[in-house]
Amino acid sequence: MAQKPSIPKGTRDFSPSEVAKRNFIIQSIKEQFEKFGFQPIETPSFENSETLMGKYGEEGDRLIFKILNSGDFLRKVDEQAYKGKDSLKITSSISEKALRYDLTVPFARYVVQHRNELEFPFKRYQIQPVWRADRPQKGRFREFFQCDADVVGSDSLWQEVEFVQLYDAVFTSLGLEGVTIKMNNRKVLSGFAEVIGESDKLIDFTVALDKLDKIGEEGVEKEMGEKGISSEAIQKIRKVFGLKGTFSEKIEVLKGILATSEIGTKGIEELEFINSAINELGLSTANLDLDVTLARGLNYYTGAIFEVSAPKGVAMGSIGGGGRYDDLTGIFGMSGVSGVGISFGLDRIYLVLEELNLFPETVARNIKALFINFGNKESLYCLKAIKELRSAGVAAELYPEEAKMKKQMNHANKREIPFVILAGAEEIENKKFTLKNMKSGEQQAVSLENLISILEK
């Protein structure tokens, strides 16, 4: 064989059984999305560069896959930029399209572009691949699926409440019990920065705070210091680090800390509203927790922030996230439309279900019976039966070659086909079929009617 073919870094092929399992997850998610009133849309794999660039911060721009222009693109490159090896400028002149980086920004574009056709509040879901030029790691790929549900055009906090319920419904239906839905509010984070007098360093502050569970209190304080946050400010915020207890207990502590901040107090009220509603409504298997260190990377969140982590004991990053962004469509010139949404990380959920052995055995579609091939005359007899079986809803097939019995039986074994049917000269004469159960080894001669009724079960 010549040089073995390969696929690019961070991409994957999916085998039949993997596709079956992925479809199982996607089906469960879709079912819940639709139960909650979301409708599917799809957007193109690639967008105009200007739609994506600059929407995810500097880091995000670096991770966007750019598509090279067709034709003699170098001719149009700015001479100055080319000579100065200015990659940034050259990129914008040789690449006008880029692969989508997430589903939220294309959705914002969609809403603005179709604003006059949409009925608000508009609830959509979208399950499509996205691409990031990231370094792959466990559960991190360069091509992966996102499953998003968003509502635009409603400020109501009941939306947040419904999203918590939606998370619970999806993970419950997947059999993944004990996930933790962590919640925070951007306004609380702003409140912290305000209270300690470092409002202008909000981003640096939240990025450092977000790392608490990873680098510990000392690490966070060190990083905040490095970013120019004063030690008095850090002193003031320390008690937030060790915040413990139930959702409501944490709320009470935070009320005290943020009493002087209007925006912080607003954030607390929102969290309290959602929590008490959820307490009243109840969750099936998920837990709701308040995590004030939750910041998440996306800068466009303005209210609630969600992140879902796998049940304890499973080493996996977040398996879902989301939040409210009051002005997402503002970046496309349509302001005053509030949106809130959540996302499911399909690939990570897959890994978690696999690790916990939670895929039902029945996810893989398989045929019920294989007919052994004894020759052309017998095959025709079999195919007549197969036709009847199929129209009765039973998946069955004929082994295509008149191969040795051993080979045909083996094939059925490998494919884990539960029944094998033999029909040779003798069966044809008696208008019967020999049905063999591959598990028990038992076999019996049955009529076509019996065959159908047995396999229909």
Added chain:
RNA sequence: GUGGUUGUAGCUCAGCUGGUUAGAGCGCUGGAUUGUGGUUCCAGAGGUCGCCGGUUCGAACCCGGUCUUCCACCCCA
């Protein structure tokens, strides 16, 4: 983008300090067994040792580059 790590048969992996013709288990193909699979026994096929270059009388092994894998940052699903 930074630092590290990995690559040998279809799969999981051995392979000594650089020394003839690179091995095992599983899997695969054929036979024992021409209408009965899984167990057993016998035989066989299958490798440019990721790729390119260098050092050496000699390289799977040492050196450089490159691709890939996984990991820690960065960031994030």
